[in-house]
Amino acid sequence: MPTASQLLAKVRAALRAGFAVMTDEMLLDMREAFAAHGISTAAQLRVGIDLRSVVDHAAVSYARERAAELIRDFAKTTPEMMRATVARALEEGWSAGRLRDVLRSNYGFSPARALSISRTELARSRRAGGQFGAEKAGAQSKHWDIGDDEESCAECQNNAAEGWIPLDADFPSGDDPHPNCTCSISYSMDSPTSGDDADRDEDEAA
Ligand SMILES: [Zn+2]
Helix, strand or coil, rough: CCCCCHHHHHHHHHHHHEEEHHHHHHHHHHHHHHHHHHHHHHHHCCCCCCCHHHHHHHHHHHHHHHHHHHHHHHHHHHHHHHHHHHHHHHHCCCCCCHHHHHHHHHCCCCHHHHHHHHHHHHHHHHHHHHHHHHHHCCCEEEEECCCCCCCCHHHHHHHHCCCCECEEECCCCCCHHHHCCCCCEECCCCCCCCCCCCHHHHCCCC
C-alpha cells in the first residue's frame, strides 16, 4: 500500500509528462501565431526592410521559453489542486488507474482547460509577436484594442482607456491581463503625443 505522497508523486510525474506533450503540441501554434502577427505588424507599419527571418527566429525562442514556463507553472500549481482528490482515493481505495483518470479529466487535460490554455496562449503569442515586430519596425506607440467579447472586462477597459502610450510603456493591467483574453494591440510609427487618434489610422497596425 503506497503512502499518499508516494502515490501523489507517481501521479504527478504522469500528469506532468502528459502536460509536456500537450505544450509540445501547442509549441508550433504558438510559434506560428507569434511569427504571423509579428510579420503582419511590421508589414502594416510599412518598413522597407524584410523582418521575416528576424521575427521567425524570435518566434522559435518565444515558443520554447513560454512552453517551459507553462510546464513549471503547471508543476507548481497542480499538485495542490490534486491533494484532496488523492486523499479521497486513498480513503476509498481507488485503483491507480482510476485516480489517474479522475485527475486527468479534472485538472490536467479536461477539454475545457485545454481549450482555455490554448486560447490564452495563442492570443498571448500574437501580442508578443506584434510587440516584437513593432519594436523591430521602429514603432513609437501602441494602443489596446478591446476583443470582441471583452466589452465589460474592467482590466482590459483600463488598458484601452490609456489611449496611445509609448511602445516600451506598460499597460496598467499588463499585456496579458487574464486567461482567455482576446484583446489585441495596435501600433503606430507616430509618437504617443503627436496628433489625435483620427490622424493615425493610416499607419496603424491591428
Ligand atoms: Zn479582458
